[in-house]
Amino acid sequence: MSTAATNLEPHQVPTTLSSRAIARARRAASLKRFARAFLRQRGGVAGLVIMLVFIALAASAPLLFPRDLLDITKTLGNKSLEAPSSRFWLGTDENGRSILAVLVWGARTSLIVGLAGSLISMVLGTLIGIGSGHYRGFFGSVLQRLTDWFLVIPFIPLVVVLAAVLGQRGLGTIVLVLGVTSWPGTARLVRAQTLSVEGRPYLERAKVLGDSDWQQMTKHVLPNVMPLVLANTTLTVAIVILSETTLAFLGLGDPYRDSWGTMLEKATNAGAASTGAWWYLLPPGICVIVIVLAFTLIGRALEVVLNPRLGSE
Amino acid sequence: MALDVSPGAASAEAHPDPATEGRTRRTRPGGGLGRFIGFRLLAGLGTLVFVLLFNFFLFRMLPGDPAARYRAVKSISPKDLARIRDDLTSPLSEQFVTYLKDPLALKGISSWKGEPVWDLIAGRAWPTIVLLGTTTILAVVIGIWVGIKAGWNRGGMFDKVSTGVTLIFYATPEFWLGLLLILMFSSGIGPFPGIFPSGGVIDPGLTPFSVDGIQSIANHTVLPATALAAVYLAEYSLIMRASIVDELGQDYLMTARAKGLMDRAVRRHHAVPNASLPTITLIFLNIGFIIGGAITVETVFSYPGLGLLTYEAVSEQDYVLMQALFLVFTLSVIASNIVADIMIAVMDPRTRV
Numbered sequence: 058m059s060t061a062a063t064n065l066e067p068h069q070v071p072t073t074l075s076s077r078a079i080a081r082a083r084r085a086a087s088l089k090r091f092a093r094a095f096l097r098q099r100g101g102v103a104g105l106v107i108m109l110v111f112i113a114l115a116a117s118a119p120l121l122f123p124r125d126l127l128d129i130t131k132t133l134g135n136k137s138l139e140a141p142s143s144r145f146w147l148g149t150d151e152n153g154r155s156i157l158a159v160l161v162w163g164a165r166t167s168l169i170v171g172l173a174g175s176l177i178s179m180v181l182g183t184l185i186g187i188g189s190g191h192y193r194g195f196f197g198s199v200l201q202r203l204t205d206w207f208l209v210i211p212f213i214p215l216v217v218v219l220a221a222v223l224g225q226r227g228l229g230t231i232v233l234v235l236g237v238t239s240w241p242g243t244a245r246l247v248r249a250q251t252l253s254v255e256g257r258p259y260l261e262r263a264k265v266l267g268d269s270d271w272q273q274m275t276k277h278v279l280p281n282v283m284p285l286v287l288a289n290t291t292l293t294v295a296i297v298i299l300s301e302t303t304l305a306f307l308g309l310g311d312p313y314r315d316s317w318g319t320m321l322e323k324a325t326n327a328g329a330a331s332t333g334a335w336w337y338l339l340p341p342g343i344c345v346i347v348i349v350l351a352f353t354l355i356g357r358a359l360e361v362v363l364n365p366r367l368g369s370e
Numbered sequence: 371m372a373l374d375v376s377p378g379a380a381s382a383e384a385h386p387d388p389a390t391e392g393r394t395r396r397t398r399p400g401g402g403l404g405r406f407i408g409f410r411l412l413a414g415l416g417t418l419v420f421v422l423l424f425n426f427f428l429f430r431m432l433p434g435d436p437a438a439r440y441r442a443v444k445s446i447s448p449k450d451l452a453r454i455r456d457d458l459t460s461p462l463s464e465q466f467v468t469y470l471k472d473p474l475a476l477k478g479i480s481s482w483k484g485e486p487v488w489d490l491i492a493g494r495a496w497p498t499i500v501l502l503g504t505t506t507i508l509a510v511v512i513g514i515w516v517g518i519k520a521g522w523n524r525g526g527m528f529d530k531v532s533t534g535v536t537l538i539f540y541a542t543p544e545f546w547l548g549l550l551l552i553l554m555f556s557s558g559i560g561p562f563p564g565i566f567p568s569g570g571v572i573d574p575g576l577t578p579f580s581v582d583g584i585q586s587i588a589n590h591t592v593l594p595a596t597a598l599a600a601v602y603l604a605e606y607s608l609i610m611r612a613s614i615v616d617e618l619g620q621d622y623l624m625t626a627r628a629k630g631l632m633d634r635a636v637r638r639h640h641a642v643p644n645a646s647l648p649t650i651t652l653i654f655l656n657i658g659f660i661i662g663g664a665i666t667v668e669t670v671f672s673y674p675g676l677g678l679l680t681y682e683a684v685s686e687q688d689y690v691l692m693q694a695l696f697l698v699f700t701l702s703v704i705a706s707n708i709v710a711d712i713m714i715a716v717m718d719p720r721t722r723v
Contacts, residue, residue, distance in 0.1 A: 206420045209707060213662025214680065214699045218692055221684045222431050295541070302543050303666055307681060321546060325670070330552040333559045342546035349541035 091284075094362040101358020107351035115164040122158035127315065138327065138334050148336035150320070151327035159315050160340050166316035167348065170232055171298035177236025178243060178297070179290045185240065186247025187274050187282065190255060201248065207241040216300055220309040228311045231304060235297045243289050250282045288359035295352035302345050317341035406715050414708045421700050422473045426466060429693050450479055475694050482686035487694040490679065496578075497571040498675030501598070501668070502660055504591055508599035510606055510653055517610025517649070522637055524615055532607065540604035545666035548597040552670065555593060566593050569672040594671045598663050602656065609652055613645035620644075647717060654710035658703040 074082070095101055114121075135153030142148070147156040189200035219234045220226065254260065255278070263273050304310055305318025306325075320341040324330075329337040457468050472478075478487040516536065520529040539547075558564025567573075571590050576583040617623065618641075626636045661677070668677030676695060683691040 202416075202420075206417055206424075209417055209658075209700070209703055210421065210424070211658035211661050211699050211703050213659075213665060214696055217665060217680065217684060218428065218696050221687070221692060222428060222689070299541070299543060303545070303662075306543070306545055306666060307669065308685060321543075321549070325549065330549045331557045333553065333557060335553060335559065338546070338549050338553060342543065342550070345543055345546070346538060346541045350538060353537065353541060 091362060095358060098358035098361060100354040101362075104351040104354030104358065107347060108355065111164055111348055111351070112168060114161055115168050118161045118165055122155070122161055126155055126158040127162060138329070138332070138337065140334075141336050147340050148334075150337060151323065156320075156337060156340060159320060160317070160344060163315045163317045163320055163341065164344065164348075166228070166311070166314050167298050167301060167318075167345070170228065170235065170301040170316075171294045171348075171352075173232045174235035174239065174297040174301070175290050175293040177232065178239040178293050179286060181237065182240035182243025182289075183247050183279075183282065183286050186244040187251050187278055189244070190248040190251025191270065191274050191278060200244075204241050204244045204248070207238075208245065212238060213300065213303060216304060217307060217309065220304055226309060226311055228314060231301060231309075231311060234304075235300055239293055239297060239300075243286065243293065246289055247282050247286060250285050251278050254278050254281045284359075284363050288356055288363055291352055291356035291359060295349045295356065298352070299345065299349055317345050403715060407712055410708055410711050410715075414704055417704050418701070421697070421704070425473075425693060425697060425700075426469050428696075429689055430462065430465070454479065474697065475690060478690040478694055480683075480688050480691045482683065482688035482691060487691045490691065491676065491694060491698060494674060494676050494679045496675075497673060498664060498668070498677060500571070500587060501591055501594055501673060501675055502657075502664060504595040505598040505602065505660060506653060506656075508595060509602045510649075512599070513603040513606025514610050514646075514649060516603070517607040518614055518637070518642060518645075520607065521611035521614030521618075521645075522641070524611075524618070529611075533611070536604035536607050539600045542601055543666070544597050544601040544663040545670045547600060548594060548667050548670040551593045551597055566590075568593065571674055590671075590673070594667045594673050597670075598660065598667050601663060602660055605652060605656065606649055610645065610649045613648050614641060617641045617645050647714065650717075651710040651714055654706040654713070657706040658699070661699050661702065 135149055137149060137151050137153045139149040139153075147160065150156055150159060185200050185204060189197050189204060191197065192200070216234055216238050219238065220231065223230050223234065260273060260277055263277055268276070301310070301316065302318035302321070305316050306322045308322060310316055310319045310322070312319075318341075321338070324334070324337040324341075327334070327337070329335075457465060460468070475487060479485070480487050480490055483490060516532050520526075520532045523529055552568045553559055554562040555566050556564050556568040567590055571587055572578060572583060573586045576586050578584070578587060622644075623636060623640055626640045627633075631639075664675065664677035665680050666677070667673070668675045669681040672678065676698065680692070680695050682688075683695060
């Protein structure tokens with residue numbers, strides 16, 4: 058791709074380029090504009106930095122704290138519920154494990170569940186949203202009604218009941234439960250955007266030229282709803298991480314894996330709140346707040362960039 | 371829910387609206403309020419039917435032998451036990467017919483306590499109503515106040531600090547805040563006095579309708595209500611702020627100022643009433659989320675309401691009780707959504723299309 062083409066306005070595009078090259082150049086240019094606009098959002102950039110730091114920490118957990126540190130058969134020698142010291146920067150839990158080590162390993166669970174759950178939610182929400190916006194008639198209204206009904210069902214009770222009903226709780230079950238319950242918001246948003254895209258002339262052109270429903274949806278509607286979906290999904294990650302914490306706290310987490318929620322559950326059962334073991338309670342909660350805040354800030358910044366009307370606030 | 375602070379979002383939220391398209395076709399523009407309410411109730415009924423169907427299939431996904439759970443319960447009569455076993459071992463289609471005869475599980479027996487589930491729920495309802503009522507009042511009053519002040523002086527110091535603080539609270543798990551409050555004000559640590567009780571809703575031996583009883587309930591409710599309100603305050607303040615900001619540039623405010631009204635009068639008598647609608651409806655639309663918070667917060671404080679009952683049902687694997695509780699929660703959300711829609715229609719006739 059020629060570098061000159063990337064900065065061209067549509068009417069300046071030289072006729073010597075193939076239509077595909079033009080499309081590519083335009084896409085690159087708008088991506089650059091988008092990145093520049095995002096970098097102007099201070100909150101969003103801060104959120105992005107925090108998110109990257111957490112991902113880096115979670116990814117390097119095995120290097121920082123070897124798995125053995127979490128094995129309770131090997132930590133019996135340590136004092137349990139010990140206050141922070143030079144050896145254990147954040148103290149120890151009821152099994153004598155370093156809270157810092159558990160915390161870093163817990164970040165993996167929270168991030169994996171948050172990202173994977175949101176991915177499922179994004180795919181479901183986008184499919185159902187586009188489908189209900191594109192198809193008029195019976196199929197579309199069934200999808201729309203389904204979305205409206207699921208919007209009414211209270212989220213946390215549904216998640217709790219579903220997790221309890223499904224019983225055996227691996228990480229996969231939790232991801233599935235959170236993914237299949239958090240899509241209705243996305244679907245509603247995507248539907249609204251789909252309806253507005255469907256009214257534009259180029260979709261009429263596509264219909265007249267005989268594009269199939271599938272082509273219309275994937276080639277014309279999807280690229281136009283994708284930015285919005287991205288912003289919405291970022292906000293969904295925050296909600297899914299919070300919900301994972303809630304599930305784990307209620308004893309519905311993966312019993313074989315540490316997460317910030319299971320830490321808080323164990324801290325409660327070990328009586329951390331009544332014995333004053335603040336070093337066990339504070340770190341997991343603060344981590345949840347910081348990562349949820351980070352995703353919220355990124356999501357809000359994306360929304361402002363994509364919807365300039367919000368930026369005037 | 372995504373934290374959506376555009377004022378338009380609140381009104382879109384107000385129309386979960388299974389029948390918009392049908393309604394616009396059937397109703398003449400500006401159709402009366404009664405007609406609107408009728409259609410809204412009908413739509414609510416449709417949602418109810420869906421929820422009942424959903425509830426049936428949700429609880430048939432259970433692994434293992436559900437009837438086995440009842441064997442351990444001593445207080446259950448052999449007749450009830452036989453009835454439950456017959457039902458749970460019959461084919462799905464027959465179970466569905468049985469379910470349709472009693473979709474609300476009015477005859478349901480808890481496998482944990484061996485008592486009718488609705489008796490258990492009735493006994494636990496009032497603490498939750500007290501807790502959620504207190505929470506809502508706290509969150510709405512403080513949230514609206516913060517939102518107005520922040521929006522009116524947009525970009526000022528108060529705006530920046532309050533938006534930051536409310537966003538942090540919004541990201542906080544409410545039960546964690548509850549744990550901290552127990553640590554600080556119930557157990558007492560460092561300079562914090564442990565002055566509030568944690569556990570229960572009223573001291574044993576007191577009746578709710580006496581001076582001591584009410585005081586005891588208040589003492590037990592302060593901490594859990596604070597934990598919940600702090601988290602849900604953000605939504606009210608951010609929506610209120612956004613609606614105030616939306617009104618700022620409007621002509622009628624200029625007119626009010628041109629008449630020579632003081633800034634405070636313009637805000638109180640002109641801007642706030644017009645900006646309040648999204649926030650007021652949010653009170654009802656938020657019921658579902660606050661119920662979610664009540665489950666964990668009541669668990670943390672051993673506050674004997676429906677939230678704690680849900681936790682107990684989950685840990686005791688009492689699916690009949692869970693099913694009934696889930697129904698109660700869903701029905702309250704459906705009802706409050708209808709109330710919200712009707713309130714908007716009464717206050718803003720433009721939405722009665």
